[in-house]
Amino acid sequence: MRSRSVVRTGTRPKYINAFWAGSNIILLSRDEGGELVREIAPVEHASFIRKAAFDKHPELRSVIESSRYITGWREEGEFIRIQWTLREKAIAAAEKDGWFAQHGIDVFEADVDPVRRYITDNRIEIARPLRCYLDLETDDRLPFSQLTQMTILCWAVVSEDGTRKMTGVLSEESTEGERTLLKGLFEELRRYDQVCAWNGDRFDFKVIAARLAAVGLAVEMRRWLWTDHLPVFERFNMNSAESGEEKQSMSLGSVAAAVLGPDEKKLVKLGEVGGKRTYAMWKAGGEERDNLVVYCLDDADKERRIEDKTGCLETLFAVAQATHTFPDTRGADPVKFVEGYLLWMGAERGMHFPTWHPPPPSEEREKYRGAWVMEPTRTGILRDVHVADFARLYPSIIITWNMSLETMGEPWSLEKRQPTYLAHLPSGTNEVPVGYCAAPNITVDEILTVYDSVLFRNEPEGILPAMCIEFIRMRSYWDDEKKKHPPGSPLWVDANRRAAAFKICVNSVYGVAGSIWSRFFNKQLAESVTQAGVWLIQKTIEAGETRRIRTIYGDTDSTFSMGVGETEFAEFVKWCNADLYPRILKERGCTRNAISLAYEKAFDFLVMLGKKRYAGKYLHYKGKRADASSKPEIKGLEFKRGDVARLARQMQSDVINLLLAGKHEPQFYEDVVMAYRKRVLEGQLELADVKLAKGLSKSLREYIPKIKKDGEASALPPHVIVAKELAKRGRDVGQGIRIEYYVRDASTDPPIYAAAEDWKGDVDRYHVWENQVYPATLRVLATAFPRHDWAKFERARPKKDGGTASGTLFTKAALAVPVGARDKRVVVAAKKPGGSTGQGSLF
């Protein structure tokens, strides 16, 4: 490799990557000329104990000094740093039943990765890696499960600015041929530091590693940052999807189409359309082989254009640089990057954190209580609904109650016998101990109200709140920087990314405190955060009630209220911030207050269906009046879901848009329903209209059918049945893969499900209407017009004994509306006797 190894002197460079190799840490940077520079530093396997342990255990010093696994120790502030021969020894000594634990000595950070150790102790800064996009085409005659045996037929590498596009194609089917191809690939890759591939972790990177071994090439893979673009896109870009349409498929082609627009013409995706293609194309040689390379290059370039548009890899880099983490796939994991910053800050303060221990299996894990979701007190079409929400609720709570592991005090339990109807009153005896604040954690049952609080010391500032404050400060710094530059200019774009990155960081702090995969996990702490949120929102709703503000719904950090005008509601929000929160927080012993409620928006019309399901038309949003071009806000409804049939989304969206536009005559919607019904039962249907797509949340073998009473195995979920069939064909049906399928015939027992790739137009139209398309809209209409009978349109399938259905699907049997077909659940109000039951003209 054309790199040079140096002994470091002078100013420390920023590093593009580092990895642990045997007894060394290898650090990579690039010099002024862009040449790769490697530095070598000795690896250290360290753990920490409190210095006080030496006083308590006089024998400790000699135990440490005589251990053959300990190479040294030294004092560092309040801690002793112990250096181990092997990482495994450091971890073993910190085990829950290890020597230290038996002697009541806490061991800190024993499991910290050696690279992280080095970054933390040596204050390593992260440099921007040179990025490229990679795609491979492999021999598709082998099933996905045998990807390690797949010969690489060609590769394409595109530089991040798109000015350099290189490809390689297999010259001959032999080990030597593939070795030459791989050599060519790595000759190209060494210009870069970060290699991005769509689905790379599942496919391309695995194939490369396997083929290097197969042809006998030794390459130090850890020298690159291997970044799977797909999960990074999902994590940093997904919330931008408006409808479920974009969530149907995460394939490169689909995402490119969604992100780059309809003019992005997708080339035929190899291996997906037309069955086995790649090997045949390569084998054919000539123009066909050239086409294979063209496809391959086009995919690599799609990635580049997706990044140009979304910037999610740039955001990953901004997060990584802010948290001293390298921007590979794992660097996108909140647990990883928050830990990076936590240890960084801890080192500044002479603090160390608990050793992380592998958690028990999920069945044994104790959950903690989360947010509160209010049952809507009103459903249907509502007017003038004001929405307030807490700014960054959980970080604000962490700051306000100074919630951190090291500030956590004793649990503080207070039981109070009082009737439930008084449960909302302050306990009256909650004298919080001096110097502490009490996290509200209230359980109310029939007669007992339990304030099962955790106390937190107000001083000094905890490291978790400090981290939140720093991230918030940095976000606002970059927001200010942004304003100094013309929108869209390079400096503006950079500031925008960094602001976005710090927002991601702020929002990740709570999740990490609540994650068992984090060394900072603490159930009591995490529950204190969520329950403080419950308390705040409930206090807000109560306070509103005394001011004629009727809150009809709320979820976690928001309230939806009616009964007053904009001015009064704005006044209320102001009063909450100026008066209510300062007062009640003081009562809980808080000396800080980062809680802030904002009047976010108001809805002109709101169609409220239930918890987490509504659609609204804005009156104003964040101070700006809505206009005709303002899009409706839709939450939770099928329209937003990527797993339902497209027709279900379309029909529901049509009806919602009409409702929000002020169309409020039921008869009008009867016509819409009948038109859709006709289309589903008689019209042209394409696969995309009726396709369902569900992900596999675990590997196929983990779906174990229950045994029925009769001793038979019960049915697996439809997408799993289809996935098993696809597995037989050698398709990739691993964990996380979305299975696309449709219902061929639901009248049989069991129903027949078919993979999307087997589409022959033979879809069960009755099932499509009754189960996939109409219910989503039925629920909207039944909520909007509760006195109207909407269930009568639901039945479509002719009764088995109902004579001979032939010709048109609109036979008498299909149109008959048996009384029993009415779904009582959606007929909210009693039907008016003899009233309009919608015997529309089509009947």
Next chain:
DNA sequence: AACTTTGGCGAGCGGG
């Protein structure tokens, strides 16, 4: 390897 959390809805299945 794949893991931020809990709350909640609806589809599908099976049993009473």
Next chain:
DNA sequence: CCCGCTCGCCAA
């Protein structure tokens, strides 16, 4: 017909 269960997706 209702209920309880699992599953996957979505809200926050």
